[in-house]
Amino acid sequence: EVQLVESGGGLVKPGGSLRLSCAASGFTFRTYTMNWVRQVPGKGLEWVSSITSGSGYIYYADSVKGRFTISRDNANNSLYLQMTGLRGEDSALYYCSRDRNMDSWGPGTLVTVS
Amino acid sequence: QAVLTQPSSLSASPGASASLTCTLRSDISVDSYRIYWYQQKPGSPPQYLLRYKSDSDKQQGSGVPSRFSGSKDASANAGILVISGLQSEDEADYYCMIWHDSATMVFGGGTKVTVL
Numbered sequence: 001e002v003q004l005v006e007s008g009g010g011l012v013k014p015g016g017s018l019r020l021s022c023a024a025s026g027f028t029f030r031t032y033t034m035n036w037v038r039q040v041p042g043k044g045l046e047w048v049s050s051i052t053s054g055s056g057y058i059y060y061a062d063s064v065k066g067r068f069t070i071s072r073d074n075a076n077n078s079l080y081l082q083m084t085g086l087r088g089e090d091s092a093l094y095y096c097s098r099d100r101n102m103d104s105w106g107p108g109t110l111v112t113v114s
Numbered sequence: 115q116a117v118l119t120q121p122s123s124l125s126a127s128p129g130a131s132a133s134l135t136c137t138l139r140s141d142i143s144v145d146s147y148r149i150y151w152y153q154q155k156p157g158s159p160p161q162y163l164l165r166y167k168s169d170s171d172k173q174q175g176s177g178v179p180s181r182f183s184g185s186k187d188a189s190a191n192a193g194i195l196v197i198s199g200l201q202s203e204d205e206a207d208y209y210c211m212i213w214h215d216s217a218t219m220v221f222g223g224g225t226k227v228t229v230l
Contacts, residue, residue: 035219037160045152045160045209047219059217095159100213101150103175105159 002026002104004096009109016086020109022079022096030054030074032099036081038092039108048094049081064090086113115139118210118222125228126200134195134225135187136210144186149193150211151184153204154224160209166193197227205229 008020022034036048049070050059058070069082079096093108119137126132134151138144148167152160162175166184174180181198197204210222 037219044224045154045211045221047211047221050219057217059219061218101162101165101173101175102152102160102211103162105161107159 002098004098004104004106006094006096006106006109009094009111011112011114012086014087014113016113017082017084018086018111020081020083020094020096020111022081022106024077024079024096024098027098027104029077034072034079034099035097035102036070036079037095037097037102037105038090038111039095040092046092050100051079083111086111088113116223117142117214117220118212120208120210120222120225122223123226123228125230127230128200128202130200132197132200132204132227134197134208134210134227135190136193136195136222138191138193138212140191142214144191144193145188147193147212149184149186151182151193151195152209152211154207154209155205163195163208200229202229 003025005023012018033052035050038046038048051070067085071080091113093110095108096106098104117139148165150165151163154160163178163182164174164184166172183196185194207224207226209224214220
């Protein structure tokens, strides 16, 4: 069974930093593109960043470019999102998802910037 | 103008068919894109339903009932999610998505489906 579990969210002050993690299991992690998507509670989905299987291609939304860094550790089946220069508008539930289809999602981890 | 536009809400009766539209900005052609669809129920993450580009390029999500299907209306420059035989459990938010320029992902604003 595919499982994705995010962690690392919390309360941080504006300008602060946070590192999110996503632990993957139940599939061959190293062969999949992985993504971060965020959602302000009660609002729509916003794509944040994607990374290909071997980290050869990395993409960011304009809203986070230069502040967030996506990375992965294929040996440990983990995906990361390093967030710096956090702003109030970054407050959201952050999901990791698998593949360009985004066919599996974790339950999310909540980031509050205040 | 948003890249993808979805109506904010839709209501239909149990057993009816519901067609959810995802209209692409006029400068990009629906013919060029796979349209992805997701269902999200309150308190849960989104779930992948299907993707549709053409009848020869489509994929149903694992375990997704066949009463969920995709299509396109080229004249409206829109992707369409059809839910046949609407059930109360289909009440949810539905989002469309495309990979724009192959490098960035864009979501529509979502449609809230109510089963009356």
